[in-house]
Amino acid sequence: MRVLITGMGGELGTRLAIQLGADPAVTAVFGLDIDPPRRRHPGEFHRVDPRDRDRTTALIRGFAPNVLVHLGVYEPYARSSPRSAAERTAVGTVAAVTAAVDAGHLDRIVVRSGIEIYGRRRGAPVHPDEEVRPDPTSPFGRQLLHVERVCNEAGLHVAAPVTSLRFAPLVGPHFPSPLGRYLRMPAVPFAGLADPPFSVLHQEDAAAALLAAVRRPFDGPVNVVGPGAVTASQSALLGRRVPVPTVVPGWWAARWFSELAGAPLPDHVLELLTRGRSADGSRAEERLGVRPTRSTPSVIRSLYAWDEVVVTTAPQVEAA
Amino acid sequence: MTVVEADLEALDPDLERDDLPALVYRRVTGRHQVDEWGLDRDLVAAVVPLARLRWSVRAEGDQHIPEIGPALLVHTRRLGISEPAAVGMAVRRVTGRPLRVAGVPSRGPLAWSGRRLGGVPSNVDDLRSLLRAGELVALGLGRELLHPYHAPPVPVPPVEVALALGVPILPVAVVGMEPARRWVVRVGQPLVTRRRAATGDPTELAEATRARLQRLLTGARRG
Numbered sequence: 001m002r003v004l005i006t007g008m009g010g011e012l013g014t015r016l017a018i019q020l021g022a023d024p025a026v027t028a029v030f031g032l033d034i035d036p037p038r039r040r041h042p043g044e045f046h047r048v049d050p051r052d053r054d055r056t057t058a059l060i061r062g063f064a065p066n067v068l069v070h071l072g073v074y075e076p077y078a079r080s081s082p083r084s085a086a087e088r089t090a091v092g093t094v095a096a097v098t099a100a101v102d103a104g105h106l107d108r109i110v111v112r113s114g115i116e117i118y119g120r121r122r123g124a125p126v127h128p129d130e131e132v133r134p135d136p137t138s139p140f141g142r143q144l145l146h147v148e149r150v151c152n153e154a155g156l157h158v159a160a161p162v163t164s165l166r167f168a169p170l171v172g173p174h175f176p177s178p179l180g181r182y183l184r185m186p187a188v189p190f191a192g193l194a195d196p197p198f199s200v201l202h203q204e205d206a207a208a209a210l211l212a213a214v215r216r217p218f219d220g221p222v223n224v225v226g227p228g229a230v231t232a233s234q235s236a237l238l239g240r241r242v243p244v245p246t247v248v249p250g251w252w253a254a255r256w257f258s259e260l261a262g263a264p265l266p267d268h269v270l271e272l273l274t275r276g277r278s279a280d281g282s283r284a285e286e287r288l289g290v291r292p293t294r295s296t297p298s299v300i301r302s303l304y305a306w307d308e309v310v311v312t313t314a315p316q317v318e319a320a
Numbered sequence: 321m322t323v324v325e326a327d328l329e330a331l332d333p334d335l336e337r338d339d340l341p342a343l344v345y346r347r348v349t350g351r352h353q354v355d356e357w358g359l360d361r362d363l364v365a366a367v368v369p370l371a372r373l374r375w376s377v378r379a380e381g382d383q384h385i386p387e388i389g390p391a392l393l394v395h396t397r398r399l400g401i402s403e404p405a406a407v408g409m410a411v412r413r414v415t416g417r418p419l420r421v422a423g424v425p426s427r428g429p430l431a432w433s434g435r436r437l438g439g440v441p442s443n444v445d446d447l448r449s450l451l452r453a454g455e456l457v458a459l460g461l462g463r464e465l466l467h468p469y470h471a472p473p474v475p476v477p478p479v480e481v482a483l484a485l486g487v488p489i490l491p492v493a494v495v496g497m498e499p500a501r502r503w504v505v506r507v508g509q510p511l512v513t514r515r516r517a518a519t520g521d522p523t524e525l526a527e528a529t530r531a532r533l534q535r536l537l538t539g540a541r542r543g
Contacts, residue, residue, distance in 0.1 A: 124426075125449070126357050127449040128445055129452070131445070193429070195432070228356070229356045230354065233350075234354060235350065237348065237349060237350025238351070278356040297353075
């Protein structure tokens, strides 16, 4: 099995590459991303901007993968600005999927999606399952819908199963996440009149779901969501932060303040804070054989248990 | 074996104290539980004594309310204000379980309090996820202001969901008058759907539920 991982430089891509490298059924792991992988891994990696379509296409055709794991889905303000994230995701998805199909050996696609795809329109279900039709209401949600559509079309073209893993917002120590950065601010603005609940997912559970999807292909979407929920004010209290009740005009100031504090607030996170975000992930075990082991409150606690960086001075060594 | 991280209190409700200092401690430290639909169990525990001052509920046939597993409770309404509270109090007293009430607004001032107390928007998708999660869900029928002892038609889509999931349907007649304090909740025999799931007709099942509700209401009128 020859596995191509787009977005391998991220936490999920690196973890997956290491795990696949230890799998005897996997003969080669090949990765692309704009950032280098976070740890040593047994695969081959090429640093390439997803917007560089020609280079992406040439590299993928040369590798000719059996399995495409498409993690090149860039969340606004996670590792890229919203504009770069949208461009990298859209151009990179089309380039990677087209090249993988053209290479002629593709028999499986696994794609990273998110529960932002369901949207939070008035009257939308609070806790949608996979039967609910996607109706995104944020730019990131629309990005995800485009990615799923491109991958599904490719899957139809080569008659390969496409597993769309719809992750809850990914949060955890050392994981670049706009929601994680926002909740770690000293004061956390929350929707004073609603304070709706939301669910999150730990990066290790997401990586386990990806590995399971590579090994056990399922054709269709699967919600992967940490059990339970928290509200923004509850989350702030768990982290001993100051919850600040905010109403509609106050969100303008909250966005400005959070950007100044180094935690810019993209539209889909603002939507989460004001309208909530959760999904029914009860079918993940039946479809993939795994289920998240960390509940949403425990993921939030681990976010605050992440120690601050301590700067130490190197010991003085006297020259001989 | 899958190991799930959780607080002991979340796994064993007997370990969770419901006295006022414990509720306040959990609230200020953020350790209270809010579920995916917005139910805040501590808030419900705090509101129950106040609800007992406002409503006095007598339950009949309450042995039919399941202690475990999901069920769809289809109940009658006159004005529709006290009925969900009366059914919720009866369910809590008999089983200790929270009742999820379908039909709270999805936005606006009532949405927050409604969802914290166990309400969910009236949405077939949410009904499906609640029943799959093993919850007891109350579905109020159309308001019968002038003919309180007449059972209105039961909507087919929720019955279809219950049938597809093999969830029992409980007919519940709620008898009382606003703003009086005393209410009677009559729970009928459940309509078992598990054996019918493959071949059942939801329209027929909805009509059977309505007929059972009508019998309960007629019995209440005579009694």
